[in-house]
Amino acid sequence: MQNQIDQGLLQEHEQNNVEGMENEYVDKHKQPTQIFEMGKEYFKQCHQLLAIYTALKFIAAITLITLRETIYGDEILQKNYHEIFNDAYLVFWMYISCAHSLFAFIYYIQLLMKIDNEVKCTQVVEEIGQMIVIEIPEGYTNQEREAFINDQVQIQNQEMIQRLEIDGQIEESRRISLIATEIKKTLLQNERPLNILGKGCFVLFQFIQLWGLIFYFHKKSTTESNEDLKFYSLYKGYLFSVVFMGIYQYLEIYIITLLVLIFLPILLFYSLYDWIKNYCQKRRERRRIDDSLKESMYSLQETAEGENECAICMNQYEEKDKIAILPCSNKHRFHSTCVRSWLEINSKCPLCRSDVFTLPDEIF
Ligand SMILES: [Zn+2]
Ligand SMILES: [Zn+2]
Structure with missing residues (x-):
């Protein structure tokens, strides 16, 4: 029934904007694919469960905190907060976990509200390409129209499933969870504040988880007098369930x-x-x-010996330039920096092509 109402709402007459066809209206029927509906249902179920879980967590934490505060009241103020692992810090952990549960609850409820919002849902359907659009030829009676729509919807649903199976056969449950993931991603892309809230919750929860694990495996020293042992074990029970469920969740x-x-x-x-x-x-x-290489400073006096121009950069030598002579010939000389970068990629003399590294150093 709900589905039919949705479809009815999505039916609309759209103006066709193709040039030359202005002022002409085309009867169009729009509806999400079947796989999208299944993915959406799965998405909602998951987040409803998560919302219930976080709500329960919040209520349990609040109850424990209030009970402890009302029963012990002033005694707590005199507690020693020095040691990081004493139960006073377990109380801090409780407060943070409690706050996290509240934020996470808001986050899940918001997600559920967004997907139930007609406009936003349609936006998501279109963005992930799961909208079936059917153009209905003119002159159909209502009955013919319905039959035509039913046929087309069936065909396009089948096509969509085949398209999703391009990368090999995938199970239906996997397909549904893939669509659900896609829905969440798209929804969060459109809602920045919600996205930030979700990421914040995730990071905070990892912190709670780590801290909880440290608490859980830390043995309490027996020398410490522990007046509220009853609450301590209750707190630890709460901590265990939160940490355990958290590990399962992630x-x-x-x-x-x-x-x-x-x-x-x-x-x-x-x-x-x-x-x-x-x-x-x-x-x-x-x-x-x-x-x-044999390196030396260039001086204008020795012009008679060898070239006066570097064959690599084609510049004339100037007084005090650093010159390098290759072992092939006394006359084969270049700028030291030029010939070094040359030899890094080529082991042959730029002038005579003889291998610089295999030549005996008889010249020197
Ligand atoms: Zn040079
Ligand atoms: Zn040479």
Whole structure:
């Protein structure tokens, strides 16, 4: 029934803007694909469950905090807040977890409200390309029109499923969850503040999770007198359920993080090794070049010997230029910087083409 109303609302007459066809109206029927409807339903179910879960978490935390405050009241003020792992900090953890639950609840409810909003939902459908648009030929009776729409919808639904299966056969449940993910992504893209709230909640929860784990595995020292032991165990029970459910909720992300943590050192080690290898090779090459060059300062007095122009950069030598002579001939000389960059890519003398590195150093 709800579906039919939705479809009815989406039926609209749209002006066709193609040039030359102005003022002509085309009867169009629009409706989301079946797979979208299923994905949307799945998305809603997931977020309803999450909203209920966070609401329960919030209520439990608030109850525990209020009970403790009302029963112990002033005693808490005299508590020693020095040691980071004493139960006073467990109370801080409770407050933060409580606040997080509230924010997360608002986030999930907002998401549910957005997807239930007709305009926003239509926008999402169009953005992820799940809108069926049917142009209805003129002159159909109502009955014919309906039959035509039904046929077309069926055909296009089938086409959509085939299009989604281009990368191989995928199960229907996987397809639905893919669409649900797509819906969430698109919805958040259009709603910046909600996106920020969601990301903030996620980061805060990872912090709560880590802190909770530290608490959970920390053994309480027995020497400490613990008046509110009853509440302490209740708090720990709450903490355990939050941490456990959190691990379950983000299992995929944690596994990926774990893999990254394992492989990152290997990757870093490898790139460091690569860098060192490269550096050593460069150094060796530079030394090889150093060994094969005879360097001196250019002075105008020695013009008789060799070229007076660098064959690499075609510039005349000037007084005090740094000159390098290659082992092939005393006359084969160049700017030191020019010939060095030349030898890095080419081992032959630019003038006589003889290999600089294999020549015996008989000239020197
Ligand atoms: Zn030069
Ligand atoms: Zn030469």
